[in-house]
Amino acid sequence: MDSRSFVRRNVRPLTGIEPEELLLALAIEVLEKADREHPADRVLRDVLHRESHLSQAGAARVSRWVFQYYRWRGWLKNERGLLRKIRKAEELARRFEKNPFSLRAESLRAKAVPAWVFEVMQVDDAWLRALQREPLLYIRVRLGHERRLMQSLGQLRKTRLPQAYIYEGRRDLFRTREFAEGLFEIQDISSQLVSHLCAPRPGELWWDACAGEGGKTLHLADLMQGRGQVWATDTAAWRLEKLRRRAARAQIFNYQAALWDGGPQRPVEVLFDGVLVDAPCSGLGTWLRNPHARWTTRIEDVYELAQLQARLLDHVAPAVKPGGRLFYSVCTLTRPETVHVVTNFQAAHPEFEPLPFSSPWSGIPQVASPTLLLGPQDTQGNGMFIAAWRKRLEPASPAMPPSQLDRNKSSEATEAPSSHI
Numbered sequence: 551m552d553s554r555s556f557v558r559r560n561v562r563p564l565t566g567i568e569p570e571e572l573l574l575a576l577a578i579e580v581l582e583k584a585d586r587e588h589p590a591d592r593v594l595r596d597v598l599h600r601e602s603h604l605s606q607a608g609a610a611r612v613s614r615w616v617f618q619y620y621r622w623r624g625w626l627k628n629e630r631g632l633l634r635k636i637r638k639a640e641e642l643a644r645r646f647e648k649n650p651f652s653l654r655a656e657s658l659r660a661k662a663v664p665a666w667v668f669e670v671m672q673v674d675d676a677w678l679r680a681l682q683r684e685p686l687l688y689i690r691v692r693l694g695h696e697r698r699l700m701q702s703l704g705q706l707r708k709t710r711l712p713q714a715y716i717y718e719g720r721r722d723l724f725r726t727r728e729f730a731e732g733l734f735e736i737q738d739i740s741s742q743l744v745s746h747l748c749a750p751r752p753g754e755l756w757w758d759a760c761a762g763e764g765g766k767t768l769h770l771a772d773l774m775q776g777r778g779q780v781w782a783t784d785t786a787a788w789r790l791e792k793l794r795r796r797a798a799r800a801q802i803f804n805y806q807a808a809l810w811d812g813g814p815q816r817p818v819e820v821l822f823d824g825v826l827v828d829a830p831c832s833g834l835g836t837w838l839r840n841p842h843a844r845w846t847t848r849i850e851d852v853y854e855l856a857q858l859q860a861r862l863l864d865h866v867a868p869a870v871k872p873g874g875r876l877f878y879s880v881c882t883l884t885r886p887e888t889v890h891v892v893t894n895f896q897a898a899h900p901e902f903e904p905l906p907f908s909s910p911w912s913g914i915p916q917v918a919s920p921t922l923l924l925g926p927q928d929t930q931g932n933g934m935f936i937a938a939w940r941k942r943l944e945p946a947s948p949a950m951p952p953s954q955l956d957r958n959k960s961s962e963a964t965e966a967p968s969s970h971i
């Protein structure tokens with residue numbers, strides 16, 4: 551399909567005169583159908599797809615009501631019926647927008663997220679307050695197309711990250727000609743940061759081990775300026791199929807997609823300059839953009855996913871060549887999936903050393919660190935945790951068993967002959 555027919559077939563009128571009752575009924579339909587197995591954003595997409603005659607403004611109103619409902623759900627218990635709850639959520643959102651500090655910290659702590667969250671992460675008020683805001687819409691402009699896109703699409707605001715812009719207009723970006731021509735991708739700024747930190751060089755060989763629909767694969771390949779190759783693997787064939795379509799639209803060819811089940815058998819027996827594990831996670835970092843997930847995610851998910859993340863890192867580790875880099879990223883903020891995964895990996899893999907990096911969010915003055923925890927309070931986008939290692943060129947001296955360490959410590963302290971200990 552060429553880009554013109556893509557745009558023509560998907561036109562929605564910008565504004566419409568849909569009666570409010572019709573739009574409210576659609577929002578209620580989504581709320582009634584959504585559950586853990588049927589995430590609200592997918593149900594919403596299906597309903598809006600079915601109602602393709604709706605204007606953009608009408609579709610946007612339905613979406614806003616659905617997301618506001620889940621964002622304010624903790625405050626709606628006393629309202630009877632979904633219609634009243636939608637109205638109440640709308641009012642709360644309006645009040646909050648005028649003055650975010652009209653909401654007390656105790657209220658946020660009790661109502662913005664489920665109680666189990668306090669067990670698995672350091673919850674601060676800035677995070678909770680950030681969760682109640684509307685997210686920004688970030689796009690990643692393809693290298694070399696910034697000026698053209700600024701002129702043709704417009705309403706773009708620069709950020710502190712190259713290629714990352716905030717779109718401030720009201721058009722449905724998926725239906726623009728510029729999107730169909732592959733000039734930009736809709737991608738959160740924290741996801742864009744991951745590929746920038748990987749900083750693949752033209753000509754290198756990379757492995758994006760959990761590539762999904764290719765958000766980061768395409769960015770890595772773009773940063774490599776078409777030279778070298780990115781292996782993109784995933785367990786889900788349908789996701790890789792989407793990746794292929796996106797790559798074709800963006801005219802990106804320096805990648806290789808393949809299925810990988812995440813097990814010890816790697817998809818190809820080569821050593822990589824860099825490997826990225828953008829692992830499946832509990833997704834707490836996306837709760838600003840995806841508020842329904844606040845109420846469907848469970849604490850068991852956190853612990854199960856932490857085990858999977860550890861396994862994935864173990865299985866990719868041998869594929870990094872000596873001197874090569876390994877990046878781990880998750881769009882979550884829980885301790886088991888962030889610092890615990892990193893500490894355990896480090897303990898089990900002395901052949902890797904932490905690789906400090908700095909980012910626009912590392913603090914002022916910028917301090918290099920091998921890990922970064924970014925929250926929606928930093929970007930008004932997704933939260934993300936990133937860790938990096940380099941594989942040592944020489945094998946590390948074998949780790950001393952803890953029993954031996956203890957013995958040495960006490961022998962220093964007491965100067966007792968080791969046979970006495």
Ligand SMILES: C[S@@+](CC[C@H](N)C(=O)[O-])C[C@H]1O[C@@H](n2cnc3c(N)ncnc32)[C@H](O)[C@@H]1O
Nearest residue numbers: 760761762764765766785786811812828829830
């Ligand atoms: C966070 S998403 C990846 C997002 C993607 N990197 C992007 O930037 O668009 C995690 C991906 O891991 C995949 N996955 C789930 N279980 C896996 C496993 N056991 N091994 C490898 N990948 C897995 C999922 O299909 C999903 O696409």
